[in-house]
Amino acid sequence: MLGFLVVKMFPLMYYMLLYSYFSSAVSFPLSPSSCRLRGHFHLNGMHKAGDVVLGGLFEINFFSLFPDLSFTSEPQQPTCYGFYIPGFRTAMTMTFAIDEINRNSNLLPNVTLGYSLYDNCYKLQIGFHAAMSLISGQEEQFILDETCVGTSPVMGIVGDSSSTSSIAISSIIGSYSVPMVSYFATCSCLSDRQKIPSFFRTIPSDAFQVHAMIQILNHFGWTWAGLLVSDDDYGLHAAQSFQSDFVRYGGGCLAYVEILPWAKDRAELRRIVDMIRKSTARVVIGFAHESNMINLIEEVLRQNVTGLQWIASESWIAATAFQTPHLMPYLAGTLGIAIRRGEIPGLREFLLQIRPDLHHNNSYGNNIVKLFWEFTFQCRFTPPPAGWVEAGGTLCTGQENLEGVETELLNVSDLRPEYNVYKAVYALAYALDDMLQCEPGVGPFSGHSCGNLKELEPWQVLYYLQKVNFITSFGDQVSFDENGDALPIYDIMNLLQLPDGTIKLQNVGEVKRSAFKGEELTIDDDKIFWNLKSQKPPQSVCSESCPPGTRMATKKGEPVCCFDCIPCSEGKISNETDSMECTSCPEDFWSSPQRDHCVLKKTEFLSYHDPPGICLTVTSLLGTCMCAIVLGIFIYHHSTPMVRANNSELSFMLLVSLKLCFLCSLLFIGRPRLWTCQLRHAAFGISFVLCVSCILVKTMVVLAVFNASKPGGGASLKWFGVLQQRGTVIVLTSIQAAICTAWIVSASPTPYKNTQYNNDQIVYECAVGSTVGFAVLLGYIGFLSILSFLIAFIARNLPDTFNEAKLITFSMLIFCAVWVAFVPAYISSPGKYADAVEVFAILASSFGLLVALFGPKCYIILLRPERNTKKAIMGRGTTKS
CATH class of the missing domain: 1.20.1070.10 (Rhodopsin 7-helix transmembrane proteins)
Structure with missing residues (x-):
């Protein structure tokens, strides 16, 4: 575990040094009163000016390419590719929320919100560059003795989606008391207020997700399960929680805990799948990222391992990569924890209005929208290489019709990460609104002062963000506890294939925690599709339950849920299933032949009837x-x-x-x-x-x-x-x-x-x-x-x-x-x-x-x-x- 922490902390220390290097303003002077930044990050971003600017970090591209660092010439900037439509839609949801707030006369009146969004390319280094740019700006030159010019530092950041990136970024921006509200980072380690004081999130932490999964396991009587996790903070913290809480709250045991490799290591995947086949556990929990799980499922397909009941975490249950016909014999019937689905009225109409502006780099006329346009319409804005037009390519006009194109962007029927982004933006907006409504003389700050728009500080936003409490248009309450976690709620999903071949991910219940009722699990058992001949929930126990009349005796050297059922001795009974001890009968009673209840002892004396x-x-x-x-x-x-x-x-x-x-x-x-x-x-x-x-x-x-x-x-x-x-x-x-x-x-x-x-x-x-x-x-x-x-x-x-x-x-x-x-x-x-x-x-x-x-x-x-x-x-x- 110590080695793991060292490996994980090394990038963080590296980026802290990198930030110190790039943000230093002690280079050669351009003029007696000006300084020049040592470095400049080339990031895919989109910006809109406003009285208050909010930042955002989103996964617009899947992959990134880093040049070789020979240091014989100035290092080139990394390039991103593999456009990711769901990530782009979450970014557009933030722009929609800000636009909707600016049009709302009841929320932040006379205040215009702006934004500055960046693509993190699913890479910690690029996301870290983007976060540094958000909190400090990255203009080539700034004047020390005149009004500041350039991109304004943000008052809050929506992101990041990755737990590992959120840990690294929030640890740094927390030093500047800049609030960060994540919509997808679930690691329970992010709830540590001592280490990360400015982190909030609108998605439940892994601790609740683990509890939710354990409740599902308890509901179906599954006490013997396997656990697969990804090799990062997200998976390793989940494994630690499962190993302790499954026994404590669920009375069950993990048959195995396996860490999935990031790369397609066929030998390691073959070993894991072979171990799954040999295990008696019929329930397999996948607490890993989509990329980890797809590699594993492909190996399951190759080895033809069927009859498993998969339990999916929120990171891959709704992924379209798994909703393909050739995987249905293996994945149909999967139960999973999904991010709460919400509805955002007007979002689809807003998305249809997206147009790149070829003349000004404002609102939507920017490189991210251009990337989307080129990806969607298979065209290019820049002059193509020679022979490209002849080869069939076309030039983008920026006026193409989105309505007539089949694109995932316009599918707003299953908004989950987008709904969390929507709530995160509104949480920051309500915090700003509460702060600006403060009356001087009764404020919470020193001297009973209030924050004001001209001298606004991020730490002032933090104070009000902690106290946010509002209801969304969809009817969900949004507030944060003392650890910055929102009231947790998850949808329970079930994957099935309809008779016509259509693959459907249906909602079969929910699990949530309320301030008054605690944790609640609701499941409609009749709606669940089981991928078994019996069409009933599978049995997954290390040892069958001990019936009344017996007691549990743990097998030496095995988990506590692996046990033998020992009949109660004479004169003792157990009248419950899975009793740990047998109780003695009262003096005038004796145990029944089944040892499940006490009966009155037979009386014997020389009777007139004998x-x-x-x-x-x-x-x-x-x-x-x-x-x-x-x-x-x-x-x-x-x-x-x-x-x-x-x-x-x-x-x-x-x-x-x-x-x-x-x-x-x-x-x-x-x-x-x-x-x-x-x-x-x-x-x-x-x-x-x-x-x-x-x-x-x-x-x-x-x-x-x-x-x-x-x-x-x-x-x-x-x-x-x-x-x-x-x-x-x-x-x-x-x-x-x-x-x-x-x-x-x-x-x-x-x-x-x-x-x-x-x-x-x-x-x-x-x-x-x-x-x-x-x-x-x-x-x-x-x-x-x-x-x-x-x-x-x-x-x-x-x-x-x-x-x-x-x-x-x-x-x-x-x-x-x-x-x-x-x-x-x-x-x-x-x-x-x-x-x-x-x-x-x-x-x-x-x-x-x-x-x-x-x-x-x-x-x-x-x-x-x-x-x-x-x-x-x-x-x-x-x-x-």
Whole structure:
């Protein structure tokens, strides 16, 4: 970049030295009070005198020829050739605007504007010579002690069209505070007020043009594009803006940035086109001059590269060189940013009146108009060489009819640079008008003074130019911001070929910036012609958009718009396209299978509606009913020896406790709540302790009765009376009740949402609160069960006819086996299945006790009544050794 600046600044320094050389007035004296200029520029120009003179720099000729500088004789002046009709028309637009202002009694009354226009020949050196002539004059001689004679220095300049020339020229004339209003220079670097304080323009800067193009890219979703720029200030500043702003404002990336050569370097053009063909970017932005792009398009034509969507800058979108049938397969459908089209009433009639004056070099009788006349009518004003007339040439008369000639000059249907020239002239005129309307004593200058026509200074015009604000006849507002830039507005154009073969550049929208609404883009999508089979906008992205449910992950070492789409992990979602991050779902929610929204987690608990819950509920109710039936049988047959012989009161208590055991299992079914969590284990623990206590007392009574039948053993029965039996059961049960109360008070079981088993499920279960409390509860039941089993096991062979100890032993064996198996099964069962295991253990042990203890008794009572007698019961006893 430093090398680039050095190269670019070298011509500027050269011309500054050149200007100092030519403007020096210290040559040999012609008279005691006169000086002579060291040099004289031979420039194509046209002039008109006036009270205030405005200058203009325009491209009248395309090419220039510089002689060899051998310095053995005086160097010759460069010559220009290749007449450029659009450039001539812009110059004529300035003369028309000045003529229109001079005829307007409301604008600059009693003041006549003049002009001094020069041809810059599309060359910086010639444009610089012209600018120096405008601000200083170039008369051969001027008198120091008398009234100045010669061409008056200008109060403002309209031009230049080139950004590079404008940078060089405005840097110099800015030192003299001469305002310069460009109609075509767009480089954003010209907005630097510190370096170029007197520069204004009626065309938007490249910064806005870049933003406008980025808005178009955003509108069609193009995030992957190539950029081609010219090797000058215009292109290089645009490339710098694109590379930063396309990512910042458009979320896109440039696939490549290529600098187009000025000359037809076939090898370099072939390399660039080959790179374009291989790139995945289908959109190509051409931010370059017409000459750069035409060389490239010719190479595209040679290599037959189609299927590209071209985006053109204002410098070449409207160029006629591209509007030819053989280029339409490649350029049709091009979208571009074009200078705002305007209408200038009366311009065509004015152009038709152009006539060279062969007798006076005023208004239009000058070399530029003569050049146009010779170019248009293929004639010559000067005497031709010998044989030229015989060869078919003609002499110009200056009276030829323009109306009957097909010339681009008269086409005023698409005025774009001309409209900017028109606005630039009027901006200077309004600034002068505002200044001349100043009232002495309230002026903006020192001592509240005002500017006046006799002592007018360019810096005074600058002050008022900054404050200009008017509306053109076409309805556009013209004003300048603090950087000298006008309110930006561009037309969006689309190139197409009609069925009859006519090539048309149609307006499909506009982009502008207003003081109140900011930047606005308006595009009529239905009017756009797409040069594709689908007739739809092409897709140009490095990576397809990431759908909802995924996030963007940038590929290492590649631009930010090249990425992979990574699915969101479980429990996270993204509900927008191209999400950078996935968000976590709330606590009770989980990600959907598509990971694009959160859904309520599935809830799991042992429900009355689940098959396991239904089965256990039915089993529990069945056991309850069986207990009720057995209890009914025992109550109905309470006077029979079978019932009375086995401690009927304890049997009734045992049946009630078994019934409670069956019913407490229902507390484990259904959604856990605080009261069910607190009650289920308490009810379970107390019911089983009551049951096991009854069995333990019955066993101890059986063992005591047997011991009482031995000699001297009767005294033991006094400890096992009815009150003692009841008291023992109550005390043992009270201990469990105390354990449960202490557990609930200290660390109560509570409902708990468990997500450890499955992240997408909420398992509702009861947290035990205190593992110690739960262990003590189970341990106490286990202790009583083992104690009952051991006592029953000891009494299993007692010589009794109907030895209930055997039944108790068997029932306790079942009970202990069930609960020993329960512990590992409960620990290893997840979620609701742990509750199901616990319920199953409760039901299994309850059925085991019910069937083992009361099954044989009911069998005798109901089916073998002959055995339900005291004699039968007492007579069947056997003695075992």
